[in-house]
Amino acid sequence: MRDAGGGVDGDKIGKSEKDQSWIPKIIKKRVCTTFVEDSFSNGALCQCGGEREAHGSVALGDYFSTAIVNRWDSAQHSSEYPTDAFGELQFAGASKRHSYFLRLSWDTPPSMVYTLMTAHWGLPSPNLVVSIVGGEGRTKVKTWVREVLRQGLVKASQSTGAWILTAGLREGVGRCVGEAVRDHATASSSVSPNKVVALGIAPWGLVYNREQLVNPQGSFPAKYYVKNMSRDSCCLDNNYQAFLLVDDGSVGRRGETGFRAKLEDYISHQRTGIWGERRGR
Template identity: 35%
Template sequence: MTTQDSYLSHGIGSIRRTAKRDKLYREVNAMSYGTIEFPDNRSKKAEFIRVSPDASINHVKELLFNGWSDSRPSLVISISGGAKEYIMQPKLAKAFRQGLLKVASSTGAWIVTGGSNTGIMKVIGEIVQLKPVSQLRSKPIKLIGIATWGCVTGVDRLDVHGETVRYPKYRGQKKGEAPLEPNHTNFIFVDDGGTKGFGGEIEFRSKLEQSISGMGVKSSREVQQLPSYEMRSNSQTQDASIPVPVVLLVIEGQL
């Protein structure tokens, strides 16, 4: 294949992915969707969608697998914790960071958080951003934030359809809302009609993660035996119905 043929093939593939993604946006009845550009992280743009709490879980899962990604994860790490500032002891912080990056990079895992620039969610974003040089050639880590629409600072600017939005760096935090963490690659906003009330996304996120996992529970040994990123299929369409193990990591208090 010549260089020109390669560029042509890549261009056709990109057009097909965009068409499929737009079709999935329609199927999920997206209330808003587009791309977020952060001032401190312009090289990484985050795609987002806004859905109602009763949106089809299967359609959202299909969007994750075949609209926003070109490869299937071997593992999904769901991280929950408080929004208060975290102070990690240096040794524990180093061990946590190295362990999370090793698992995520070696298995091509996706990480799911609440998406805001506070508490453990901010810590996870910073860990992904500070990826060590030894892992820079590995697959970029997909960091997905699932948040309540009415609790996002500056949410009005995200009420678009297919546009790229500049999301400024907000200083300070008002009660009942929080800014977005800029190292996330994707956001799913759940609009329950409320404003400044956290937790509207919890049930939706739980159902989505259960659907991804097929309600299966994996042992630690099974997680360790997951295939590496290089060993997985690179087919263009990923079967979203095949279960993917989901590991829940709950972090509270100071580490």
């Protein structure tokens, strides 16, 4: 059973836990396995963004080969392991609605992820995908942009049954979209079911307090706490129904290495409706 915001009802947590126990067997995370020294850190940091102490002995072992490496590369210098962050997410101090989340490697097949979201998370297949890029960080979003998002984008998307894709963070445009979806859901919940799915696709290594999401058995739910919900930050936004946290083994970097574009392309080639139209973007 779902609430007006599209989340999962607390009564179904047990069933969800059982249904998702297979996820770590096929979904992977990324871990840096080769320490490539960041020359500007005096040896304290790897080019992946992680501290030397955070790297295992294997990553630190081969000093000769890493000494001649000029640039850290996820494909060459990180390895896959079973994901350890997935399930449902509850925001402390927010509504009781749970959001879905998944930590996944950047090279996970988009077909697999789409099936997981629709068949196992129960997100309705979109008739339209609205992808919003840019406007990240602490730069203030202009008033007219906020109004476009609030009055136009969500209203149009609601009538078509859309997914709105942003980074899903409480900063910049992502925060504006979350607020717009929240306000629209509140206004329309008494009249009709909410048809808008806000999906956040963010870099795992950038998410604030991501350690709270880690549980190799899955979290049903994970309790997510943030220091100050009113300040722009790299915290996940509680107005999103689902989060894909794309992992390339790096820490503190923006961007998610092309996975989002591949997912959007995959969705655009799926068919929808009685006439089999393709979904647009």
